[in-house]
Amino acid sequence: MSVLAFTAFVALVSFAAGLLGSLTGLGGGVVLVPLLTILFHVDIRYAIGASLVSVIATSSGAAAAYVKEGFSNIRIGMFLEIATTFGALCGAFLATRIPTAVLATIFGAVLLYSAYLSRKPRPEALRNLPPDPLASKLRLNGSFPEGGKNRKYNVQNVPAGFSLMFGAGALSGLLGIGSGAVKVLAMDQAMRIPFKVSTTTSNFMIGVTAAASAGVYLGRGYIDPGLAMPVMLGVLAGSLLGSRILVRAETKSLRLVFSLVILVLGLQMLYKGLWGQI
């Protein structure tokens, strides 16, 4: 394929991934690496580098819109970023040392888990939980506007959430994704943060987490300008458009389609990884 055709196709696929990822709230990054490796036969290391760059772009691009809604909690974000950035650094160093077949296998497993999680309703945070002493000490508790009133919430189980966020950071650094699925586990399930707050706060954190591993990837020569360019511009344009045309009514069937795509890609990656075809 010529450079022009390759750039155009990759930009188009990335645009679609960014658009669907933002419309469904599942994030586009997770499908990019399998699409690039399976459809375009890109080496998984180049694919991870390009995907990581696009993750920073979408997270930072959406931040301004999320901030306006007033749900994100800057202290929770900053505190957990200690865990995610350390994790990302470890993940990125690990990625340069383990065989690509193992990377593909882990990627497949993460995709399958994301597909499963996307079909499960998110647990609504229990109301009126007692304040946790550690969370109070760290000043993590907060409030957000709901139905014209300020709804307060008390963050729970800080050590479990912090450890899980280290894992989320490590996966992000290892695979070049935002690892929203693990973040949901940490913030919704363990820390019991209301999901409006956890979604926007985790978006805020994704860019910083990805920046922690981007340096390692750049230094190792994983970020190719010719590939990262259409991926980054495509995903960014798609996700910005997606956040403008967000139509609530149609997201349900879109979500189903997108989780099926994630499922199929996950099986493919798992197969390729286990049979060493990558």
Next chain:
Amino acid sequence: MPAAESQSGLHKPFQPQPWRDRRMEVILGNLLRAGVLLSAAVVLAGACVYLARHAHEKADYRIFRGEPSEFRTIPGVIQSVIHGRGRGLIQLGLLILIATPIARVAFSIAGFTIERDRMYVVFTVIVLLVLLFSLLGSGIGV
């Protein structure tokens, strides 16, 4: 009550998200958007130069070779931009993109300092150090 808050008297106890946090978030959000738009513009400019020169070559990413040092280090990228290379310009745009969340963390330190929140100044400095270690420790600065 932590000492920093009670001394300053700026905060009411148990009001974890005062308006200053909100204002800080709005400023940071706009900073991030500006960084992304600048980066996208530079990448787009680089894309035009790159495609104008290499459109008909063969694209092949099957085999991982690793990037040459002109696309792997900050001085290398700057050199290649000076020589008018499109891919150098794309890498410069990507460097701006990577720097954007790092700038956000650096600005947060100032924000927490203004709020006299010593604990969060320390947390934010830790995050910034990890980010700088990642960037400079990976050898892209030389």
